[in-house]
Amino acid sequence: MNILVCIKQVPDTNEIKIDPVTHTLVRKGVPSIVNPFDTYALEVGVRLKEQLGGKVVVISMGPEQAKEALKTCLSVGADDAYLISDRKFGGSDTLATSYILSSAVKAVEEKEGLKFDLILCGKQAVDGDTAQVGPEMAEHLDLPQITYALDIVYEDDKIQVKRECDDGYDMITTTLPAVVTVVKLPYEPRYATIRTKMAAKKKEIPTLTFDDLKTDEAYCGLGGSPTKVKGTYTPNREKNGVKLNGVEANDAGAQLAEWLQTNKIL
Amino acid sequence: MANKTDYKNIWVYIETECGQAKPVGHELLNPARKLADEKQCQLIAVVIGKDVEEVAKTAISYGADSAILVDGPEYEYYTTDAFAGAMEQLIGKYKPETVIIGATNNGRDMGPRVSCNLKTGLTADCTDLAIDEETGNIAWTRPTFGGNLMATIMCPDHRPQMGTVRPGVFKKGAFDEGKTGEIVKEDIHIAESDIRTKLIERVKEVAEAVNLEEAEIIITGGRGVGSAEGFKTLQELADELDATVGCSRAVVDAGWMPHAYQVGQSGKTVAPKLYIACGVSGAIQHVAGMSGSDYIVAINKDEDAPIFDVADFGIVGNLFEVLPVLTEQIKKQRA
Numbered sequence: 001m002n003i004l005v006c007i008k009q010v011p012d013t014n015e016i017k018i019d020p021v022t023h024t025l026v027r028k029g030v031p032s033i034v035n036p037f038d039t040y041a042l043e044v045g046v047r048l049k050e051q052l053g054g055k056v057v058v059i060s061m062g063p064e065q066a067k068e069a070l071k072t073c074l075s076v077g078a079d080d081a082y083l084i085s086d087r088k089f090g091g092s093d094t095l096a097t098s099y100i101l102s103s104a105v106k107a108v109e110e111k112e113g114l115k116f117d118l119i120l121c122g123k124q125a126v127d128g129d130t131a132q133v134g135p136e137m138a139e140h141l142d143l144p145q146i147t148y149a150l151d152i153v154y155e156d157d158k159i160q161v162k163r164e165c166d167d168g169y170d171m172i173t174t175t176l177p178a179v180v181t182v183v184k185l186p187y188e189p190r191y192a193t194i195r196t197k198m199a200a201k202k203k204e205i206p207t208l209t210f211d212d213l214k215t216d217e218a219y220c221g222l223g224g225s226p227t228k229v230k231g232t233y234t235p236n237r238e239k240n241g242v243k244l245n246g247v248e249a250n251d252a253g254a255q256l257a258e259w260l261q262t263n264k265i266l
Numbered sequence: 267m268a269n270k271t272d273y274k275n276i277w278v279y280i281e282t283e284c285g286q287a288k289p290v291g292h293e294l295l296n297p298a299r300k301l302a303d304e305k306q307c308q309l310i311a312v313v314i315g316k317d318v319e320e321v322a323k324t325a326i327s328y329g330a331d332s333a334i335l336v337d338g339p340e341y342e343y344y345t346t347d348a349f350a351g352a353m354e355q356l357i358g359k360y361k362p363e364t365v366i367i368g369a370t371n372n373g374r375d376m377g378p379r380v381s382c383n384l385k386t387g388l389t390a391d392c393t394d395l396a397i398d399e400e401t402g403n404i405a406w407t408r409p410t411f412g413g414n415l416m417a418t419i420m421c422p423d424h425r426p427q428m429g430t431v432r433p434g435v436f437k438k439g440a441f442d443e444g445k446t447g448e449i450v451k452e453d454i455h456i457a458e459s460d461i462r463t464k465l466i467e468r469v470k471e472v473a474e475a476v477n478l479e480e481a482e483i484i485i486t487g488g489r490g491v492g493s494a495e496g497f498k499t500l501q502e503l504a505d506e507l508d509a510t511v512g513c514s515r516a517v518v519d520a521g522w523m524p525h526a527y528q529v530g531q532s533g534k535t536v537a538p539k540l541y542i543a544c545g546v547s548g549a550i551q552h553v554a555g556m557s558g559s560d561y562i563v564a565i566n567k568d569e570d571a572p573i574f575d576v577a578d579f580g581i582v583g584n585l586f587e588v589l590p591v592l593t594e595q596i597k598k599q600r601a
């Protein structure tokens with residue numbers, strides 16, 4: 001089974017701080033990581049390959065720096081990696097991103113001389129947070145899709161996917177090729193070892209640019225994006241509420257009960 | 267690019283499963299009604315499902331001017347191909363200016379498939395909707411970077427302008443049983459061979475349906491509750507107040523409660539009348555899911571916990587000492 005995993009390099013959103021003066025995101029010094037959901041997509045992809053044979057290829061669209069993320073993937077089981085990078089791709093919304101990535105799927109298939117049976121994405125990127133790139137790639141490629149996967153198993157030319165729902169899960173099957181977006185797995189992604197890190201370091205990561213993909217510029221980048229970010233702000237949710245500090249529990253509980261009653265909250 | 271003037275009216279997609287509407291569709295009719303009045307256009311509910319004519323009538327009672335109904339056995343359970351296929355055909359025929367979809371797992375599965383097919387823009391997982399005065403476009407507001415940054419997005423040149431909107435953010439409007447409106451039935455069917463995924467089993471892991479989004483009072487426990495057992499103390503107060511118990515992600519990660527009870531960025535967004543957070547530190551990802559509550563109460567041992575910043579009433583103290591007192595006091599008030 002040949003598997004393509006789409007990975008995005010993202011800032012570690014746990015480390016993001018808001019500048020108290022300008023109220024903007026402080027990105028400086030925030031470490032870049034492989035989008036956490038994508039590490040699950042890669043792990044399930046590598047396990048399927050180990051079980052069935054074939055190849056796992058990772059791609060990422062982004063600046064040169066994203067090669068670091070691709071190297072991390074090479075050290076935890078990916079066989080090959082490609083960076084998709086061009087100034088013409090900058091500012092793409094999800095429609096343009098998914099268009100470029102689906103064109104890259106075809107370009108990588110040609111380079112590798114194979115066809116992908118399965119395309120994996122994370123459920124969503126923790127920076128953009130849209131969860132739209134996976135389904136949109138499926139639409140561009142005219143493939144079936146299953147989103148919110150909790151596990152993927154292969155059986156008789158099909159995959160069976162455990163899909164997260166509100167109060168449990170669904171078991172869904174589909175034929176291949178298909179696109180699946182992954183939320184979580186019953187197991188954790190593997191760690192790199194010194195040996196796999198060394199091997200990843202040596203491996204060359206080719207860059208595919210606008211000229212290597214057969215894309216129409218009208219659908220790429222800022223100009224090819226129907227949605228426009230008109231403004232951003234950091235939410236201010238602070239209230240000047242009552243705060244009981246150093247009040248004994250019996251008293252505090254009674255005061256709260258009274259406050260709820262006087263404000264007719266109950 | 268579409269000729270924008272051909273596109274009219276606001277659609278709200280009413281998601282159904284097994285003949286039942288998900289609450290988010292009815293919630294969205296409320297803000298959409300205001301947008302439609304401001305734009306002086308029609309608000310149309312789009313219902314796709316099996317045996318869902320009642321759902322279309324209900325949508326009119328919740329404020330839609332009329333409804334478009336697609337009914338058939340292939341729509342009993344959600345599949346991407348059937349639902350996105352039907353939606354694409356409807357949009358192609360009627361050309362709505364705006365399409366609003368509830369950001370449930372299924373809504374976020376179908377939405378991008380449809381917008382991509384139509385080569386238009388889709389704003390993800392919004393928490394606010396308005397009309398841009400200057401252009402008349404919808405200004406969609408949404409959290410990004412895990413709730414740290416809010417962004418306002420527009421789709422100026424493409425139609426329809428589409429967005430998914432988070433469940434639990436808007437409250438349902440008034441229900442007017444006598445309100446009537448036209449229900450247009452569209453005979454759209456998707457052949458079984460064109461539905462490429464098959465549902466083979468549905469497993470419920472939560473005993474009863476958890477309806478956090480609909481709850482009037484939510485009592486949430488965080489890691490400070492200490493164990494699954496510890497939630498009994500919260501449940502006792504919940505029983506007294508007819509409230510629903512929720513939890514933070516730390517609690518889900520520890521295995522004390524299932525994910526269906528989680529409030530926050532990667533869980534449910536809620537806006538109850540009263541939200542009582544017990545042993546929750548108040549991480550931004552948690553606050554993003556509950557800051558719309560009318561009244562917020564926080565009980566935490568740590569006087570510096572950020573949850574106090576968003577609380578109307580805070581108690582620095584041990585939840586296991588404060589909650590039983592509160593429960594007793596409320597029992598007394600009611601006796």
Ligand SMILES: Cc1cc2nc3c(=O)[nH]c(=O)nc-3n(C[C@H](O)[C@H](O)[C@H](O)COP(=O)(O)OP(=O)(O)OC[C@H]3O[C@@H](n4cnc5c(N)ncnc54)[C@H](O)[C@@H]3O)c2cc1C
Binds near residue numbers: 120133408
């Ligand atoms: C503040 C802000 C708000 C935005 N809001 C919207 C919006 O509402 N609608 C919209 O269309 N665009 C929006 N965008 C643009 C959007 O963030 C970018 O198009 C981004 O490249 C992809 O979206 P995402 O990060 O949400 O990815 P998601 O769709 O959440 O990513 C899902 C998966 O797709 C794959 N993937 C995503 N990006 C890449 C990549 N570059 N390389 C390889 N694989 C990838 C990964 O597997 C990832 O896990 C917004 C941008 C900003 C800055």
Ligand SMILES: Cc1cc2nc3c(=O)[nH]c(=O)nc-3n(C[C@H](O)[C@H](O)[C@H](O)COP(=O)(O)OP(=O)(O)OC[C@H]3O[C@@H](n4cnc5c(N)ncnc54)[C@H](O)[C@@H]3O)c2cc1C
Binds near residue numbers: 513544555
């Ligand atoms: C992408 C992303 C998405 C996320 N999504 C969510 C989400 O949807 N929902 C969510 O909740 N989190 C989410 N998180 C996690 C979030 O960042 C926090 O880690 C989490 O909310 C912490 O949960 P907590 O407050 O229960 O635990 P902690 O932060 O450990 O806080 C426990 C609190 O309990 C107090 N305490 C301890 N004992 C007692 C006692 N006896 N009485 C009173 N107080 C006591 C402590 O003082 C402390 O403040 C997300 C994180 C990321 C990165």
